[in-house]
Amino acid sequence: METKTLYKISYGMYLVSSKKGDKFNGQIANTVFQVTADPPKVTVCINKENLTHQFIEDSKVFTVSILDENTSMKFIGHFGFKSGREFNKFEGMNYRIGMTGAPLVVQNCLGYLECEVVDSLDVGTHTVFVGKILDAQVIKEGEAMTYAYYHQVKGGRSPKNAPTYIREDREEKQKEEKKMAKYKCVICGYVYDPEKGDPDSGISPGTAFEDLSDDWVCPICGASKDEFKKID
Amino acid sequence: METKTLYKISYGMYLVSSKKGDKFNGQIANTVFQVTADPPKVTVCINKENLTHQFIEDSKVFTVSILDENTSMKFIGHFGFKSGREFNKFEGMNYRIGMTGAPLVVQNCLGYLECEVVDSLDVGTHTVFVGKILDAQVIKEGEAMTYAYYHQVKGGRSPKNAPTYIREDREEKQKEEKKMAKYKCVICGYVYDPEKGDPDSGISPGTAFEDLSDDWVCPICGASKDEFKKID
Secondary structure: OOHHHHHHOOOEOEEEEEEEOOEEEEEEEOOEEEEEEOOEEEEEEEEOOOHHHHHHHHHOEEEEEEEEOOOOHHHHHHHHOOOOOOOOOOOOOOEEEOOOOOEEEOOOEEEEEEEEEEEEEEOOOEEEEEEEEEEEEEOOOOOEOEHHHHHHOOOOOOOOOOOOOOHHHHHHHHHHHOOOOEEEEOOOOOEEOOOOOEHHHOEOOOOOHHHOOOOOEOOOOOOEHHHEEEEO | OOHHHHHHOOOEOEEEEEEEOOEEEEEEEOOEEEEEEOOEEEEEEEEOOOHHHHHHHHHOEEEEEEEEOOOOHHHHHHHHOOOOOOOOOOOOOOEEEOOOOOEEEOOOEEEEEEEEEEEEEEOOOEEEEEEEEEEEEEOOOOOEOEHHHHHHOOOOOOOOOOOOOOHHHHHHHHHHHOOOOEEEEOOOOOEEOOOOOEHHHOEOOOOOHHHOOOOOEOOOOOOEHHHEEEEO
């Protein structure tokens, strides 16, 4: 089996949120699909180990924010590579409370869906939740971020809980990472190491310095990207 | 509810095939996605009225051919807008017989997956089939066709059995179609009417003459597109 065949499957990039009591959580997901038109229903595939899974199972509601192509890696890292068990991901975020009581993140989003879980299917490591769409609103015009764009243009990675995470690929990429150059901040001396990334700013390990967005700053002194020099 | 929000969900374009006894059938689908990595499984969402649905239910196997971005509208029309109840869609096609006995179409495809149905979920008008991937092979390099590309660049439409078919949108597009110009073949007098399209050549109703590919020819006399004149 050539697992790289699976990379040719197309996906979007979404922020899937839910609630449990008065707590909110959300995560990045690429597996949101409309499954019926009448009535409109979508499915979303969530890893059982994720806190969002627990919240959706508990409240039977979820929301989907459709990410804009221009969404920063920092925003994706915040929701996609960190766990809501450690902190409240919604603090300081621009969101509304929808009709289900679940949060609707509006920043970086082209639109959102509010869904009520009407069925679910256990597929092993993940659950496919079927959501009846209660409301759907466009927030702004623009191109939706695709999974291909996230990987190819933004240099993003798949967290190990993603349905599309493939170990062999990961190992291959880790080999490539060893060849990536380190960069030093000329202001404070901080060294950006692509093998480590900058998790506090949402930059996952394995991100080349060249792939950091232009608004990325030194995590120590706040110097901009052009204050960095390559280390040979 | 603003149903146009749903247009921002990203999909690919696939040919999903199956068998029943010694008969083959296949259809275009946009709802293929990986749901687990270990073991690798995909889901596909198929309308209950489609012959492919009947075949998958019967044989418990299906294959997915991942369409190349350069796939012609004629090929998509052949598999997507016609029914296998009326003729054998595989006649004259370039395909292999996979390990499951189901056909693997290789023309116009970047790769294929062979799947065994391990579970399914009734979602109303459609069924979500869960397929364990038995084999996956890359056929060639290239860009996968996305649903957005099919609609925006190729001018494609959704058949009424698609999960993403939306009536309001269809009506709106039909209004637009009324403004589209007819074109007459100067060789044989055939009139291309965008409201009717050219279903025999895989051109669905509502396709503007301007959106026909350059290799489209007059269905009556075989004259090329530049032999047509606009009718006022």
